[in-house]
Amino acid sequence: MFAFVLRRIAQAVLVMLTVGFIAFALFRFVGDPVLFMLGQDATPEDRERVTRLLGLDQPFYVQYAKFVGRAVQGDFGLSLRQVQPVSRLFVERLPATLELSFAAAALALVAGVGMGVYTALRRDSWLSQALLALSLVGVSLPTFLIGILLILVFAVMLGWLPSFGRGETVALGWWSTGLLTWSGIKSLILPAVTLGLFQMTLIQRLVRAEMLEVLRTDYIKFARARGLTDRAVHFGHALKNTLVPVITITGLQLGAIIAFAIITETVFQWPGMGLLFIQAVGFADVPVMAAYLCLIALIFVVINLAVDLLYYAVDPRLRIDRAAAAH
Amino acid sequence: MPAVAGWARRAWDHDLAWSFRHSPVALLAAFLTLVCIGGAVLAPWVAPQNPYDSATLSLSDGFTPPAWTEKGTRKYLLGTDDQGRDVLSTILYGARISLGVGLASVLFSALLGVSLGLVSGYLGGRLDAFIMRVADIQLSFPAILIALLIDGTARIALPREAHDALALYVLVVAIGLSKWVDYARTVRGSTLVEKGKDYVQAARVIGRRPLAIMVHHVLPNAMGPVLVIATINIATAIITEATLSFLGVGVPPTQPSLGTLIRVGNDFLISGEWWISLFPGAALVLLVLAVNLLGDWLRDALNPRLR
Numbered sequence: 001m002f003a004f005v006l007r008r009i010a011q012a013v014l015v016m017l018t019v020g021f022i023a024f025a026l027f028r029f030v031g032d033p034v035l036f037m038l039g040q041d042a043t044p045e046d047r048e049r050v051t052r053l054l055g056l057d058q059p060f061y062v063q064y065a066k067f068v069g070r071a072v073q074g075d076f077g078l079s080l081r082q083v084q085p086v087s088r089l090f091v092e093r094l095p096a097t098l099e100l101s102f103a104a105a106a107l108a109l110v111a112g113v114g115m116g117v118y119t120a121l122r123r124d125s126w127l128s129q130a131l132l133a134l135s136l137v138g139v140s141l142p143t144f145l146i147g148i149l150l151i152l153v154f155a156v157m158l159g160w161l162p163s164f165g166r167g168e169t170v171a172l173g174w175w176s177t178g179l180l181t182w183s184g185i186k187s188l189i190l191p192a193v194t195l196g197l198f199q200m201t202l203i204q205r206l207v208r209a210e211m212l213e214v215l216r217t218d219y220i221k222f223a224r225a226r227g228l229t230d231r232a233v234h235f236g237h238a239l240k241n242t243l244v245p246v247i248t249i250t251g252l253q254l255g256a257i258i259a260f261a262i263i264t265e266t267v268f269q270w271p272g273m274g275l276l277f278i279q280a281v282g283f284a285d286v287p288v289m290a291a292y293l294c295l296i297a298l299i300f301v302v303i304n305l306a307v308d309l310l311y312y313a314v315d316p317r318l319r320i321d322r323a324a325a326a327h
Numbered sequence: 328m329p330a331v332a333g334w335a336r337r338a339w340d341h342d343l344a345w346s347f348r349h350s351p352v353a354l355l356a357a358f359l360t361l362v363c364i365g366g367a368v369l370a371p372w373v374a375p376q377n378p379y380d381s382a383t384l385s386l387s388d389g390f391t392p393p394a395w396t397e398k399g400t401r402k403y404l405l406g407t408d409d410q411g412r413d414v415l416s417t418i419l420y421g422a423r424i425s426l427g428v429g430l431a432s433v434l435f436s437a438l439l440g441v442s443l444g445l446v447s448g449y450l451g452g453r454l455d456a457f458i459m460r461v462a463d464i465q466l467s468f469p470a471i472l473i474a475l476l477i478d479g480t481a482r483i484a485l486p487r488e489a490h491d492a493l494a495l496y497v498l499v500v501a502i503g504l505s506k507w508v509d510y511a512r513t514v515r516g517s518t519l520v521e522k523g524k525d526y527v528q529a530a531r532v533i534g535r536r537p538l539a540i541m542v543h544h545v546l547p548n549a550m551g552p553v554l555v556i557a558t559i560n561i562a563t564a565i566i567t568e569a570t571l572s573f574l575g576v577g578v579p580p581t582q583p584s585l586g587t588l589i590r591v592g593n594d595f596l597i598s599g600e601w602w603i604s605l606f607p608g609a610a611l612v613l614l615v616l617a618v619n620l621l622g623d624w625l626r627d628a629l630n631p632r633l634r
Contacts (some may be wrong), residue, residue, distance in 0.1 A: 017463055026480060140616060142566045144573045145608045148593060152601055163597060259472040266574050267593075281479040281576050289483065293476060304467045 008308055012301045017068070019297040023290035024067045027077075029040040081283045085293045090273060095175045097272030100264070101257045103188055104196035108257075109250055112200040116207025117239060120215070126203060135201035143260060147194040147267035154190060155215045162187050164269040195264040199253050206249060209244035248307065259296060346628040351619035354626075356620035362615045367422035374419045378412035379581075393563065393602050406602040409595065414602060417588055418610045424584035425614070429565040430497055433559035435503030437557050440462045440510025445549070448518030449541050459515070462508045471567050478576050491579040498577055502567050509556050517549035555629060569611055604629045 042050075046154040051057050070076070115135075118130040121278065138146075155163035167183035169176040178184025214220060215238055223233045262274030273292065280288035338344060347353050368374060373525050391407040393414075405414040446460040465473065478501035485493060522545065523525060530540045571577035572586030573593075580587060585607045592604025 050441060139617060141612060142570055144570060148608065152596060156597060176519065255557050256469050263570060278574055281482060284483040287484060300468055
């Protein structure tokens with residue numbers, strides 16, 4: 001157990017160091033920081049002084065170690081475009097992305113489970129067929145097209161919902177939330193639907209398949225034979241047993257949702273981290289890009305590590321395999 | 328001549344050809360794919376207008392709606408954009424770029440993935456462990472995110488002047504690198520199976536070199552699944568390219584793909600000029616759907632368990 005955990009953590013750290021190295025290489029080799037700070041007509045003495053001040057005269061590995069040391073503390077220097085600390089920019093943008101991602105995940109989970117249960121229980125109704133067809137569309141349409149279609153229908157043609165931005169936000173300490181104002185909630189609907197649609201269809205298909213599987217088992221037949229109501233059988237027995245894989249998948253998909261938020265945020269001009277990253281790419285704002293690279297890698301590494309460790313705790317077969325492989 | 332006839336006869340009688348002729352979905356998908364490819368390849372000849380030759384454009388024709396609406400004209404079937412470009416023509420030219428980048432990146436990732444999988448499976452050892460470790464790690468990130476990060480990083484690492492000239496190649500490499508794992512894992516699996524078979528042992532005994540055995544003996548027997556993955560990945564690659572171009576980090580604006588057209592048209596959506604982004608979008612969906620259906624059919628047709 002201990003060796004497995006240690007090996008997984010070591011691997012996670014290795015991935016982070018590799019991503020950190022790429023980010024560092026960006027910093028160090030894209031553009032000349034000294035030239036950037038002093039401009040073209042600096043004297044050689046000034047250049048040398050700044051080079052020493054920035055630590056650029058030290059060996060490569062020392063610079064890398066210092067970079068990692070600062071990165072661990074969340075210090076990625078100043079954004080080149082908006083002359084502000086990168087960490088402050090991210091703290092400003094973080095609430096927007098997290099609210100959007102969690103709204104999308106909650107929507108995907110609730111609607112996906114509901115639709116999955118319905119299509120499994122009423123297999124032949126026309127609504128089930130329609131929902132399944134809809135889920136096919138959801139899988140095959142690219143995210144940004146779905147966003148554009150939603151804007152066209154609900155913002156341009158019907159005029160019900162805003163097409164961009166976050167609406168009014170309320171500051172709770174450093175966290176600015178759009179969930180407490182009417183315009184903030186209205187602004188959240190379209191982006192959250194766009195972002196959650198793919199995961200919703202995924203969960204719907206998963207729940208449907210699992211439900212169909214479970215409904216065939218003996219204990220469901222026994223529950224029916226005991227004379228339990230349909231409601232108790234379907235929700236008390238069947239649904240409960242389908243939820244373990246659903247929760248796992250949702251957990252794993254949370255990372256994907258945060259990553260795909262880049263696309264949704266661009267479509268809806270949602271002021272989150274993804275939009276910050278895309279703008280940074282456009283303006284070659286290296287510190288912001290490097291920070292995003294490290295942050296998104298960290299999110300994925302942590303989620304994967306947590307899921308792996310949970311699996312290990314839940315599934316005894318993994319432990320036996322490992323032990324057998326070691327001999 | 329008899330040789331050609333015999334070959335054609337055998338191709339016609341082949342299982343795959345039989346299944347193709349008897350699957351309406353496959354025929355429809357193939358027809359749609361051919362229409363898309365035909366339109367894209369023949370764009371300079373079939374398009375009503377060359378949208379990137381400024382001599383043929385007139386700004387006064389800008390924002391003409393599609394032909395069947397009140398203000399539309401027969402001249403521009405699907406309307407025009409802000410510059411007075413015929414939307415149908417921009418779609419045909421855009422599909423050219425989209426298909427080109429899609430095919431090239433699939434080819435690149437298949438080449439990379441197949442070689443790595445073959446080497447990894449045949450040689451084994453530390454190299455195998457290393458390649459598969461990297462594959463595992465890459466697989467835990469969504470492919471589109473990897474393509475986006477590689478593309479974005481390469482963009483700022485390259486000198487600014489070289490951007491437009493290299494953008495297409497950068498894009499192909501970025502999308503290709505995001506998908507090699509699929510091929511590498513499959514080929515490695517087949518290679519491990521084939522490696523133990525008698526014909527490979529025999530080749531080894533008569534003293535063929537490892538490289539020759541890998542390429543001439545193992546590879547042909549590991550290629551079946553690669554074909555299926557590649558077909559399905561063409562659709563994924565086209566979507567990835569469109570997404571990156573939509574985000575503004577894909578192809579340069581001078582050579583717009585379908586994704587770029589949607590991005591440009593998106594600016595006019597609010598003011599009611601929906602056709603500028605919607606028709607390229609519809610073309611993209613049609614193209615992806617056709618390729619996907621074809622890939623699904625191929626997968627089922629090549630799967631002996633489903634026969």
